[in-house]
Amino acid sequence: MGKRSSPVPEFDGREFAASQPLAPGVYRMFDADGGLLYVGKARALRNRVGSYFNATPKPTRIMAMLAQVARIETTVTRSEADALLLENQLIKSLQPRYNVMLRDDKSYPFVLLTKEQWPRLAFHRGPRAIPGRYFGPYPSAASVRETLNLMHKLFRLRSCEDSVFRNRSRPCLQYQIGRCSAPCVGLVDERDYADSVRRATLFLEGRSRELGDELGAAMQAASDALEFEQAARLRDLIATIRKLQARQYVDGRSADLDVLGVAMQGAAACVLLLAFRDGRNLGTRAFFPKTNGEDSAAEVLAAFVSQYYAEQPPPAEIVLDGDIPERELIERALSEHAGRRVELRTSVRGERAAHLELVRRNAQLTLATELASSSAQQARALALQELLDLPALPARIECFDISHTMGEATVASCVVFDAQGPVRKQYRRYNIAGIEPGDDYAAMHQALQRRFRSAAEGEPDAVLPDVLLIDGGAGQVAQARDVLTDAGITGVALVGVAKGPERRPGAETLLLADGREVQPGAASPALQLVQQVRDEAHRFAITGHRGKRQKARSSSRLEDIAGIGPRRRAALLKHFGGLQGLKAAPVDELAKVEGINRALAQRLWDSLHGLATDAATGEGGK
Template sequence: MSAAPEFDGKAFVRTLSTAPGVYRMFAADDSVLYVGKAGALKNRVSSYFNASPKSARITSMVSQIARMEVTVTRTEAEALILENELIKSLKPRYNVLLRDDKSYPYVLMTNEPWPRIGTHRGPRTTPARYFGPYASVGAVRETLNLMHKLFKLRSCEESVFRNRSRPCLQHQIGRCSAPCVGLVPAREYAESVRRATLLLEGRSDELTNELGRSMEAASERLDFEEAARLRDLVSSIRTLQARQYVDGRAADLDVLAVAMQGSAACVLLLAFRDGRNLGTRAFFPKTNGSDNPAEVLAAFVSQFYIDQNPPKEIVLDRDIPDREMIEEALSRSSDRKVQIRHNVRAERSGYLDIARRTAELALAGELTSHSAQKARVEALRDLLGLADVPGRTECFDISHTMGEATVASCVVFNAEGAVRGQYRRYNITGIKPGDDYAAMHQAIHRRFKRAVDENGVVPDVLLIDGGAGQVAQARAVLDELGVTGVSLVGVAKGPARRPGDEELLLPDGRAVRPGADSPALQLIQQVRDEAHRFAITGHRGKRQKARTTSRLEDIAGIGPRRRAALLKHFGGLGGLKGAGVEEISRVEGINQALAERIYATLHGLETGVPARPPGAQRSTE
C-alpha cells in the first residue's frame, strides 16, 4: 500500500487570500491537530511553513499535517467566535484548552410575574436573566444578601410561593416584601426588580441618581414616608460604594495573571464588579505541551469571555497575541467597549501583583497535589501487583436508614482524581429492607450488565465498601457476566472502626492492613469516603422526598386537590404537622374522620383505617 503524499504547505498557502478566517489542521487519521484564527489567512498560515525558527511543539505539529481546511469570515471578530466554537467541539490535540470541573455561579432573576432572585449553576434552562459569572459562590451569596436587604425580593421556589398562606420568616426579618400573600402591590414589586437589575448590571450611579430624583418628587408631593424610604436606600447604596471604592470610581474589571512551570499552567482571575471585590478563582487550562505564558493567557481570554459577559476592562499581567482582535470581538459580543490592558500603574498594578503571587501559590499547590496523587496511584499498583497504574477505579457503597430508602453509589477516579461527571446512583428496589448483600448484588449487576450489553468501559480496580459478604456478591456478579480484568478489593473497617485500621481483602484472597501511613490506603480511603458521601447524599434526598410527599399521598381519601388545599392552607407540610385535628377539619373538603386519619398518619399513630393499598387508584377530590 503506497504512503499518503506529504502535505505541501507552501502550495496550500498560495491558494489563500488575506481575508480573515479560521484554519484547521488535520492528521493522517483525520483527527484535528490545531484550530487557529487569523486576521489575514495567507500571512498567518504561511508562518508555519517558512524558514523561521519554531518551537519543538510547533515543529512536531506541522510534521503531522496531512491536510488543512479554512473558513473565511467577514470580520476578525467572527473568526475569534468561530475558533472558540471549534476548539470547544473538536478539542484539538495542540490547542490550549480551558477546562473547569465546576460550572460558573450566576445570580438568576426569573421571568415570572413575581420574579425570584437566587443562585444558579449549570445549563441555563430556566427562563431568566443571568448575571455573572462570579468568581465564587461566596461572592454570589454576598450579592444576594445585598439584594434582599435593599429590595426585599423573594427567594423561594415557585411551588412554595404558590402554596403559602402567611408570610415566612424572610418577611419578618425585613428581607422579603411577601408578594406570596399580597403584601406588596405588583407595580411596586416590579419597580424593585427593575432597580435591583440596574445594580446587578453595575449601573449604581444611574440608580442612585434616579432614586434621588424620585426622593425629591416624593418630598414635593408631601409623601415624606416614601421620601425617607428612598433616602435610606440611596444611603445604603452609597455606603456600599464608599466601602468598596476602586481607583477613585466604581470599577468594572477583571485582573488576570498566569503562572507556569513547564507546560503546567494556572490562570488566576481577580474580579471586581461595580467596585465590589468578587474574590479570586484559579483555572488550570490544559496546555497540550505549550510552554508560552502569553499563548496560554490569550487562549484563556478568548475561550472564557466569548461565552460570558466581559467587564469593561480586562487587565493582564502581560501582552498577548491578537489582543486587538480579541478586544474587538468581545466589544461586539457584549455591545459595549471592552478594553484589554497590560501596562498599568497605581492600584491596578497592585492588583496584578496580588494575582501573580496567588497564581504561583495555586500552581504550586496543584502540582504538589498531582505529585501526591501520582505517588498514591503507584502505591496502589504495587499493593495489588498490577502491571500498570490503574487508569480507572470505581467504588460502590450502600446507604439506608433501618432499611428505608436504600441507595447505592458508584464513584469513579482516574489517575488524576475524581471524575464526577461519571458518578452514578442506583435506587435499590425489590429486596428485603436492610439486606446489604442483596443491595450490593443488584447495584453491581446493573452497572456491569449494561457495560457487557453496550460494550462499555469497565474499571481496572473495583472497590467494595464492606467485608467478605459484599465482596462475594460482587465476585458472583462478575463471574456470572463473564467480566474479567477487574481487580476486586474489599474495604472493611477495623475492629475499632478508626481511619487507618481498615482491612483490605485483595484479589488473591489475602487480607492485609497497610496502616495509616500507606499511600495506597490513603487513596482507597479517599475513594471510599467519596462513595460514602455520594451515597449518603442520595439516600437523604430519597428519604426526605418520601417523608414530605408519599406519606400524605398514601392516605386513603387524599388526592391531588385535597393535598394542594391542605398544603396551601397550612403553608407546607410542616404547618400541617403542627395543626390539630380541629384545624385540619376546617379545610374545605376535609371532614372530621379524614382529619383524624391525616393527623394520625403524620404523627405515626394507629388509626384503625388501612392506608391506601399499593397500586390503588387515588381519589381525585
C-alpha cells in the same frame, strides 16, 4: 498475511495554504488516522495556515505536531467573532490533542431575579431555564452569597421558592429580621414591591448613581407628603449605597473589569481571575488549563481569554499580565460578540497595577499549592501500588457503592480517579431494578454487570480500571469477583473496603483478591487514597438516591392518577408551585386549573389524601 498499506502521501502545507481565501475562519489539522491534532482561528485563512509551513523557526511542540499533519480542513466564517466562537465550540466538543484547553466542570454562579408577579432574588447555578434576569457570572459562590446578603438587606425582596411562597399564612423569619417585605401575606403592595425590584435591578446593573438620584427624589417626595417613616427608611438606604460607592472605585472611577494573571511550572499552568463589577471586588477564581505540551505563558493566557469569554459575557476592560498572540483579533472578536467595546490592556498604572501584581503572586502561590497537592496524590498512589503489589502506578481507580432507604430507590454509583484526582465527567450512576428490595448483593452484581458488559462482549475500546474498589465486605467482594470471572476480565486489582468497628475512619479493613485482610491504619497514605475515593463514591451514590427518591415521591402520585397526563401534571405543579402546594389546595381550587373538571379534581384530591383505593383507575372504596 494482511495487506500492506500504501504509503500516505506527504502533505504539502504550502500548496494547501495557497488555495485558501483571505477570509476569516477556522482550520482543523488531522493526522493520517483521522485524529484531530489542532483547531485554530484566523483573520485570514491563507496567511495563518501558511505561517505554519514557512521557514520561520517553530517551537518543538509545533514541529512535533506539523510532522503528523496529513490533511487540513477549513471553514470560512462571516467575521472574526464567528471564528472565535466556532474555534472554542470545536475545542470544547472535540478536545484536540495539541490545543490548550480550559478545564472547568462547574457551571458559573449567577444572581437570578425571576420574572413573575412577585419576583424572587436568589442564587443560581446551572442552565438558565428559569425566566428572569441573570446577573454575573460571579467568580465564586461566596461572592454571590455576599451580594445576595447585601441585596436582601437593601431591597427586601423575597428569596423563598414558589412552593413556600404560595402557602404562607404568616410572615417568616426573613421578614422579622428586615430582609423581606413579606409579599406572601400582603404586607407590601404590588407597586412598592415593583419599585424595589426596579431599584435592585439598577444596583445589579452598576447604575448606582442613577439609583441614588431616584432614591433622593423619592425621599424628598415622602418628606413633602409628611411620610417621615418612609423618608427615614429611604435616607438610610441612600446612606448605605453612598458608603458602598465610596469604597467601590478603582483609580478614582467605577470599574467593570477582570484582572488575569498566569503562572507556569513545567507542563502545569494556573490562570487566576480577579473580578470587579461596578467597582465591587467580587473575589478571585483559579483555573488550571490543560496545556498539552504548550510551554508559553502568553499562548496559555490567549487560549484562556478566547475560551472563557466565548461563553461568559466579558467586562468592558480585561487587564492581562502580559501581551498575548493575536490580541487585537481577540479584542475585536470579543467586542463584536458582546455588542460593545471590550478592551484588552497590558500596560496599567496605579491601583490596576497593584491588582495585577497581586494576581501574579497569587497565581504562583495557587499553582505551587496545586502541584504540592498533586505530589501528595502521587505519593498516595505509590503507597497503594506497594500495598497491592501492582506492577505500575494505578492510572485508573474505580469505586462502586450502593445507596437506598429501606430498599427504596436503589442507586449504584461508580466514581473514577486518575493520577490527578477525580475524573467527574466519567462518573456513572445505575438505577437498580428487578431485585428484592434491600438486597445489596444483587444490586452490586447488577451494577457491575452493566459496567463491564462492553468488556465481556469483547469490545476493543472497553476501558478497564487498574484498581476496582468495592464499598462493602466479603459478600460484596464475592459479587464483584463473580462478575469479573464471568466476563473473562483479568489484571484488575479487586479490593473490598470494609468499615471498621464503630465505623471509625482509619480503622477500615481492606479485603484483597488473594484472601488477605489488611488494616493499614489511619496514617497510611494508601488508605487515605482509598478513603478519598470511597467517600466520593458514597457521596455520589447518596446524591443520586435522594434525587431518585424525591422524584418518585413528588411525581408518581400524579403519574398514577387516571386522566392526569404530562400536560395536566405540568399545569398543576406550575399553578400550585409544587406537590406540597397542590396537596394543600381544596377541590374548588384544583378545578380552576385549565383542563381539570370537577370530577377529575375530586379524584385528584382523593388520591393525594389517600382516599382512593386505586389511583390508576380512580375507583374509590365502596
